[in-house]
Amino acid sequence: MVVQSSVQVGIVGKPNVGKSTFFAAATMIDVKIAPYPFTTIEPNVGIGYVRIPCVCRDLGVKDNPRNSVCIDGNRFIPVELIDVAGLVPGAWQGRGLGNQFLDHLRRAPVLIHVVDMAGATDEEGRLTKPGSHDPLIDIEFLSNEVTMWMVQMLTKDWDKLVRLVEYAKKPLLEVLYERFSGLGITQAQISDSLGKLGLDKKPLSRWGEDDIKGFVSMLRELSKPMVIAANKMDIPEAEDNYKRVVKEVGGKYRIIPTSADYELALRRAAKANLIKYVPGDDDFEIISQNLTRAQRDALEKIRDFMHKWGGTGVIKALNTAVFDVLGMIAIYPVADERRYTDTEGNVLPDVVLLPRDATVLDLARVIHSEIAERAVTGIDAVSGRRLGVNSKLWHRAVIKIFISRA
Ligand SMILES: Nc1nc2c(ncn2[C@@H]2O[C@H](COP(=O)(O)OP(=O)(O)OP(=O)(O)O)[C@@H](O)[C@H]2O)c(=O)[nH]1
Ligand SMILES: [Mg+2]
Incomplete structure (x- = not known):
């Protein structure tokens, strides 16, 4: 898998x-x-990549990536882009x-x-x-x-919202959470925004336009x-x-x-085998002997830009x-903690992105669909150290998950 x-x-x-x-x-x-x-x-929806120094170099192994790509010791991890x-x-x-x-x-x-x-x-x-x-x-x-898009979402039937909170006594947090459901907003982000503006104590029926806009703009900053x-x-x-x-x-x-224009030009030139370029580098190498003068000049202009700004x-x-911004960490799950492989012998096959406070249990949940909390432990494959179910993971950790059958 x-x-x-x-x-x-x-x-x-x-x-x-x-x-x-x-x-x-x-x-x-x-x-x-x-x-x-x-x-x-x-x-347009597609897969782009973030880049990290791959642990393959630190561990001195040749890897066989499956859900990601490794180029010259840089691991490219897929993320979904929406244009x-x-x-x-x-x-x-x-x-x-x-x-x-x-x-x-x-x-x-x-x-x-x-x-x-x-x-x-x-x-x-x-x-x-x-x-x-x-x-x-x-x-x-x-x-x-x-x-304003979010404000509209919130206020489209404001009176109903107010009645729910003030007459039906539904908790404000719950009502707001439901209203923004599907936006990936957490209850913590809502309560933080309310608290910071002192709106948690103000009856909803007395919220003015400024309160609404202030609350939503804070929520937007936190959630988007x-x-x-x-x-x-x-x-x-x-x-x-x-x-x-x-x-x-x-x-x-x-x-x-x-x-973006230069990055696109570089990727196309690399695809056409004119240059060798590792996306994210601040330089590239011309490998084709058959470039026209104009192509060479254009590439040299791009190179100057890359040196000046540290890449495209x-x-x-x-x-x-x-x-x-999201503070995600990249984790390499493995099945064999000695050889860093999956069950088919692929070395460092996958990388998953998890929130920075992710634990061994969170990783287990990504790998296996149904698991019982008490049956999970982990091993840091690099040091051999055992990790409890609630141990926090860290960026570029290589982890074997154990699930004991109860
Ligand atoms: N000079 C320069 N031009 C660029 C750059 N990126 C994009 N362009 C040009 O800007 C124009 C618009 O690019 P698009 O990528 O279509 O812009 P967009 O934001 O998707 O536009 P819409 O889909 O119409 O909203 C094109 O002519 C691109 O070639 C860049 O980094 N430098
Ligand atoms: Mg466009």
């Missing part, structure tokens, strides 16, 4: 900023990319393509907001002179759109955190904007400089979303 984990990352932004280019580069799936708004209408239509200001009220498609992002616990850092598109995504639109406006409006992909950094006008944006909102968001940023944006 190949173990699958299923972290979803939503790709959002106004039209024409490079969402589909980012998606295509990260997944190598051919999708429609064009220099005008609303190229994407139906969402949706562009959002324009007022989408929550139905402008542009509206916000129905945000429903496709329901299960995504983290979003990558692709921003045109070159300011080469206006607020609706139409091409303008580079440097003429302020990307700070885009950052502001997008979080507001997502917030955003990483900013500062895209189109290859356009000269982008650099000043980038510096300014980092200064203004760098404390609030993680901002990763990217060129696409893998970095995904890694930041999954490891830094």
